[in-house]
Amino acid sequence: MIKIRDLKIKLGKKQVLDGVDLDIPTGKTVVVMGRSGTGKSVLFKNIIGLMHPDSGSIEVDGQEVVGLPEKQLNEVRKRFGVLFQSGALFDSMTVGENVGLPLREHTKLSSAEIAKRVTERLEWVGLQGVEAMKPASLSGGMRKRVGLARAIAMDPAYILYDEPTTGLDPIMSDVINRLIRSLQQRIGVTSIVVTHDMNSAYHVGDELAMLHEGRVVFTGTPDEARSTSDPMVHQFIEGSSEGPIKPL
Amino acid sequence: MMELIEDGYEYLRDKTLDSIAEVGRIAMLVGDTFRKLGRGLRSFGLVVEQMDHIGVQSLMLVFIVSLFTGAVAAVQAGYQFANVVPLKFIGSVILRSVIIELGPVLTALIVGGRVGASIAAELGTMRVTEQIDALDAMAINPVRYLVVPRVVAALVMLPVLTIMANTIAIVGGWIVCLTTLDVSTHTYVTSMKTFFFMKDLWSGLIKAFFFGGIIAWMGCYYGFRTEGGAEGVGIATTRAVVSSCVLVLISDYVLANVLFRFIFNS
Numbered sequence: 071m072i073k074i075r076d077l078k079i080k081l082g083k084k085q086v087l088d089g090v091d092l093d094i095p096t097g098k099t100v101v102v103m104g105r106s107g108t109g110k111s112v113l114f115k116n117i118i119g120l121m122h123p124d125s126g127s128i129e130v131d132g133q134e135v136v137g138l139p140e141k142q143l144n145e146v147r148k149r150f151g152v153l154f155q156s157g158a159l160f161d162s163m164t165v166g167e168n169v170g171l172p173l174r175e176h177t178k179l180s181s182a183e184i185a186k187r188v189t190e191r192l193e194w195v196g197l198q199g200v201e202a203m204k205p206a207s208l209s210g211g212m213r214k215r216v217g218l219a220r221a222i223a224m225d226p227a228y229i230l231y232d233e234p235t236t237g238l239d240p241i242m243s244d245v246i247n248r249l250i251r252s253l254q255q256r257i258g259v260t261s262i263v264v265t266h267d268m269n270s271a272y273h274v275g276d277e278l279a280m281l282h283e284g285r286v287v288f289t290g291t292p293d294e295a296r297s298t299s300d301p302m303v304h305q306f307i308e309g310s311s312e313g314p315i316k317p318l
Numbered sequence: 319m320m321e322l323i324e325d326g327y328e329y330l331r332d333k334t335l336d337s338i339a340e341v342g343r344i345a346m347l348v349g350d351t352f353r354k355l356g357r358g359l360r361s362f363g364l365v366v367e368q369m370d371h372i373g374v375q376s377l378m379l380v381f382i383v384s385l386f387t388g389a390v391a392a393v394q395a396g397y398q399f400a401n402v403v404p405l406k407f408i409g410s411v412i413l414r415s416v417i418i419e420l421g422p423v424l425t426a427l428i429v430g431g432r433v434g435a436s437i438a439a440e441l442g443t444m445r446v447t448e449q450i451d452a453l454d455a456m457a458i459n460p461v462r463y464l465v466v467p468r469v470v471a472a473l474v475m476l477p478v479l480t481i482m483a484n485t486i487a488i489v490g491g492w493i494v495c496l497t498t499l500d501v502s503t504h505t506y507v508t509s510m511k512t513f514f515f516m517k518d519l520w521s522g523l524i525k526a527f528f529f530g531g532i533i534a535w536m537g538c539y540y541g542f543r544t545e546g547g548a549e550g551v552g553i554a555t556t557r558a559v560v561s562s563c564v565l566v567l568i569s570d571y572v573l574a575n576v577l578f579r580f581i582f583n584s
C-alpha cells in the first residue's frame with residue numbers, strides 16, 4: 071500500500087505538484103493519467119526518491135519515505151521495479167548483463183543462478199536468446215521489455231511504469247498491456263502506471279487517477295471514468311481539444 | 319541608466335553566487351567519492367575497465383606527443399645554448415624540464431582532452447537517457463558505481479602515463495641530439511646522470527596524481543549535471559575539457575610552489 075498525501079514540489083518557477091493525494095492499494099494497478107508535462111514523471115520520481123518534494127508525505131507499507139536517509143531509502147527501493155520511459159538500459163552492457171545487474175549488486179547468487187534467472191525473466195516478457203545483444207541493436211518494444219525484465223529481476227512488490235506504451239505501435243502496445251496484466255496476476259505485484267494512452271489505461275487499470283494542474287482531480291474505476299459527468303475527465307478520455315482543459 | 323547598473327549588479331551577483339555554489343557542489347562530489355571509495359573498490363572489475371579506457375587507450379596519443387615534446391625540447395635547448403652554454407649539458411636540461419614540467423603537464427592536457435571529454439559525454443548521455451536515475455532506482459549508488467572507478471583509474475594511470483611520457487620524451491631528445499646536434503649518447507646520458515634528482519621525478523609524479531583527479535572529477539561532475547538532451551551533452555563535454563585544462567595549469571602553479579618551497583626544499 072502506498073499513501074501519498076498533500077505532495078507539493080516546485081521546479082524552477084513552476085508549482086508542478088500542488089497537493090497530490092493518492093492511494094495505491096496492495097495488489098492493484100493504479101493508472102495515473104494526465105497530459106504531457108503535468109508532472110506524471112515528477113510524481114513517480116518522488117515516489118522512489120529520485121526527486122524530493124517540498125512538502126507532503128509518501129508512505130510505503132506504512133513507512134514514510136520522504137526525507138529518508140539514503141541507506142534506508144535504498145532498502146525501500148529494492149522493493150520497487152521501475153520501467154523508465156526510454157527503458158534506461160545501460161548501453162555499455164549486454165541485455166543479459168542489464169537484467170542481471172540488480173542481482174549481481176544485491177544478492178549472493180552465483181553467476182550460473184543469475185544467468186538462469188535472467189533467462190527466466192526474459193522469457194516472462196516474451197524474449198528468448200537475446201542475452202548477448204547490445205541494447206542499441208534492439209527495437210523500441212524490445213528495449214521496453216528488457217527494461218521490464220530488469221525491473222522484475224528482484225521480485226519486486228511494486229512496479230512503476232513510466233509511459234510504458236508511448237512511442238510503440240498498437241500491436242506492441244497491446245503486448246506490453248498484456249504483460250502488465252499478466253505480471254499482476256503472476257506475482258501479485260502492485261503497480262503504478264503513468265500514461266496518457268487511454269487505451270492502455272482502460273486495459274491495465276483497476277483504478278484510474280487523473281492528474282491535472284498539480285492535483286489528482288479524479289479517481290475511480292475505468293467504468294466510473296467512462297460514465298463520469300466531470301467535464302474535465304470526460305474531455306481527457308475522449309481526447310477532445312474542446313472543453314475546460316485548454317490546449318497550450 | 320540606473321536600471322542598467324542594477325541589471326549589471328544583479329548579473330554579477332548571480333554569477334558570483336553560481337560559481338561559489340559550483341565549487342561547493344564539486345567539493346561535495348569529491349567528498350562523496352571518498353565516502354564511497356571502500357565499497358566502490360570492491361567492484362574491482364569496473365576499475366580495471368576504466369584503467370583500460372583511461373590509460374591503455376591513451377598510450378598511442380601520449381607516445382606521439384611525448385616523442386615530439388622531447389625532440390622540440392632538444393631543438394630549443396640546442397638553439398638557446400648556442401655560444402652560451404656548452405652542449406654537453408643538454409641532457410640534463412631536457413631531463414629536468416621533461417620530468418618536472420613537460421611530461422606531467424602535457425600528458426594531463428592530452429589525457430584531459432581525450433578522457434575528460436569521453437567521461438563527460440558518457441555520463442552525460444547516461445543522465446539524459448535516465449540511466450543514472452535507473453541506477454539510483456535500483457539502489458545502486460551512481461557515485462560508487464560510476465565515479466569511484468573513473469577517479470581511481472585516473473589517479474593511478476596519470477602517473478603511469480607520465481612515467482611513460484618522460485621516457486619517450488627523453489628518447490625523442492636523444493634522437494635529435496644524435497642526428498642534428500652532434501651530441502653523443504655518452505655525453506647525453508652522463509649529463510642526465512649528473513643532474514638527476516629523485517625529488518624532480520617525484521614532484522612530477524605527484525603532480526600527475528593530482529591532475530588525474532582533476533580530469534576524472536571534472537568529467538564526472540559535468541557529466542552528472544547534464545540536462546537537456548544531445549545539446550546538453552555537448553555543453554557538458556566542452557565544460558569538462560575546458561575546466562580540467564584550466565585547473566591543471568592553475569594547480570600546476572600551486573603545486574610547484576608547495577612542492578619546491580615546502581616539501582622538496584632541502
Ligand SMILES: Nc1ncnc2c1ncn2[C@@H]1O[C@H](COP(=O)(O)OP(=O)(O)O)[C@@H](O)[C@H]1O
Nearest residue numbers: 081082084086105106107108109110111112113
Ligand atoms: N528537473 C526539472 N527541473 C525543472 N523543471 C522540471 C524538471 N523535471 C520536470 N520539470 C517540469 O515539470 C513539469 C512536469 O514534467 P514531467 O513530470 O516530466 O511531465 P510528464 O507528465 O509529461 O511526465 C514540466 O513542465 C517540466 O518542464
Ligand SMILES: [Mg+2]
Nearest residue numbers: 110111155233
Ligand atoms: Mg513523463
